[in-house]
Amino acid sequence: MTAAPIAADVLIDNIGQLVSAPGLGALRGSAQANITVTADAALAIRAGVIVAAGPADALAPRVRAQTRIDAEGRAVCPGLIDCHTHLVYAGDRVGEFEQRLQGARYIDILAAGGGILHTMRQTRAASVEALVAQARPRLLALRESGVTTVEVKTGYGLDRASEVAMFEAIAALDALDLCDVIPTALPAHATPPEFRAERERYVEAVIDDILPALAEAHARSRFAARGRALGVDAFCEREAFSVEQSRRVLAAGRRLGMIPTLHTDQFYALGGIEMALALGARSCDHLEAAAPEDRARLGASASIAVVLPACAFNFGNTAFADARGLLAAGAAVAIATDHNPGSSPCLSLPLAMAIACRYQRLTPAEALNAATVNAAAALGLSDRGRLMAGQRADLIMLHASDWRHLVYGFGGNPVARVMRAGRFV
Ligand SMILES: [Zn+2]
Structure with a gap:
C-alpha cells in the first residue's frame, strides 16, 4: 500500500532538526517548555502554506514538488x-x-x-x-x-x-x-x-x-x-x-x-x-x-x-x-x-x-x-508560529544542525536563510 502523493511548490528535504511547538495557540506556564524536534525531516509547501511536515523517509517520497531544496542537515525553526x-x-x-x-x-x-x-x-x-x-x-x-x-x-x-x-x-x-x-x-x-x-x-x-x-x-x-x-x-x-x-x-x-x-x-x-x-x-x-x-x-x-x-x-x-x-x-x-x-x-x-x-x-x-x-x-495571529500543515510557511534555516545554536551563540547571526510565505528572501 502506498500513501497518496502530495502536490507542492517546494519541498525542503534533508532538514537536520525540524523544530515546532506542539498543539494550538499560546503555550502557558509549564507547557511553554514543550517543543517537538523531528530529526531528518522534510517539509512541503503549496501557495505559501505548509501542506506537510515530518520525518523525511516517510514524507519526501510522497511529495511531487516543482522545487526541491536541500537543507544540508541544518536545523529549521518557525520564523x-x-x-x-x-x-x-x-x-x-x-x-x-x-x-x-x-x-x-x-x-x-x-x-x-x-x-x-x-x-x-x-x-x-x-x-x-x-x-x-x-x-x-x-x-x-x-x-x-x-x-x-x-x-x-x-x-x-x-x-x-x-x-x-x-x-x-x-x-x-x-x-x-x-x-x-x-x-x-x-x-x-x-x-x-x-x-x-x-x-x-x-x-x-x-x-x-x-x-x-x-x-x-x-x-x-x-x-x-x-x-x-x-x-x-x-x-x-x-x-x-x-x-x-x-x-x-x-x-x-x-x-x-x-x-x-x-x-x-x-x-x-x-x-x-x-x-x-x-x-x-x-x-x-x-x-x-x-x-x-x-x-x-x-x-x-x-x-x-x-x-x-x-x-x-x-x-x-x-x-x-x-x-x-x-x-x-x-x-x-x-x-x-x-x-x-x-x-x-x-x-x-x-x-x-x-x-x-x-x-x-x-x-x-x-x-x-x-x-x-x-x-x-x-498579536492575535493564529496562522503562523508553528511548522505544521495549515500554517504559513514562515521559517528560518540556521547555520547549525542543532537548533539550540539559535540562543547559544551571540553577537553573530545564527540564521542562514529566511523564508516568508513560502519564498526565501
Ligand atoms: Zn516599548
Whole structure:
C-alpha cells in the first residue's frame, strides 16, 4: 500500500532538526517548555502554506514538488515574531547613550525634555518618505536575524498630523513586503512640550482627536483591506501616564475597534496590569517591576506577558522581568526586542532570546516558543508560529544542525536563510 502523493511548490528535504511547538495557540506556564524536534525531516509547501511536515523517509517520497531544496542537515525553526517594537522614528539617541554611561538616568532625561521628546522633535521634522527610508534598514536587520512578522508602534509624533504620518510610514513599510507588519497606535507615549504640565489635557487630545484620526487612517489603509486590526497602547508609568489616564486611552481605542495592549510595570508597579486585563488587553509588556499578585493575575488571564530583556541589558542593569515567576504563575511569556532609539537599540531577536536564557533563566525551548507561538498570540495571529500543515510557511534555516545554536551563540547571526510565505528572501 502506498500513501497518496502530495502536490507542492517546494519541498525542503534533508532538514537536520525540524523544530515546532506542539498543539494550538499560546503555550502557558509549564507547557511553554514543550517543543517537538523531528530529526531528518522534510517539509512541503503549496501557495505559501505548509501542506506537510515530518520525518523525511516517510514524507519526501510522497511529495511531487516543482522545487526541491536541500537543507544540508541544518536545523529549521518557525520564523520569529517580534511582537513589540518602535521601529519607525527619525534620528538616534547616541548622545543620550553616552550621557547614561556617565550616570544620567533614563527617567530623568525624559523628565528634562530629552529621551522620547528628542526623538519626537526629529520625527515631526521628517517626511513619511524619510521615516520609511530610515526604518527600512532596521527592518532588514531584524529580518536577517530571523524575524518574519513585526509589530510597529506610532508614538514619536504626539500630535494628530505627526501620529498619522507615523502610521502612514508603518503602512508604507508593510507595503515594501520585506516582513509582515502589525500596526499599533501609541500617541499616549509621552506628553509633548506644547501641553507642558498639562498631561490631562493631552490625554483628552489623544482620546478626542488623535485616536479617531488614527482609526480613520487605518480604515483606509492596506491593513484594514486585509482584515488586520490596529492595536492601541499607552505608556503607564510615573513619568508618563497614570493607570486611570492609560485606562481611558485604551478604552477609547477599543471603542474605535482597536485591540488594547499596555507598556506597564517597567519602573514602578502602579496597577496597570490589573487595569489592562480588565479591558481584555492582548498583552501586558515590560513587567520588570510586576508584583507577585500581578504575575498571578497574568497567569489566570488569556493575555500574553511580553518581556523585553534587551532593555535592561541596554541600561546595564539586571532589573529583568521575572520570567520564571511568570511561568510558575501559569502565564504565557513572549520575548520582543522593544527596538527603539533610547532604551533598546537592539536589532536582533535571537540576541534578546539569548539574554532571556541567561538572565531570566528561560530554557532554549521556552525562549523559542516566546518568540514564535506566544508572540503570535500577543498579536492575535493564529496562522503562523508553528511548522505544521495549515500554517504559513514562515521559517528560518540556521547555520547549525542543532537548533539550540539559535540562543547559544551571540553577537553573530545564527540564521542562514529566511523564508516568508513560502519564498526565501
Ligand atoms: Zn516599548
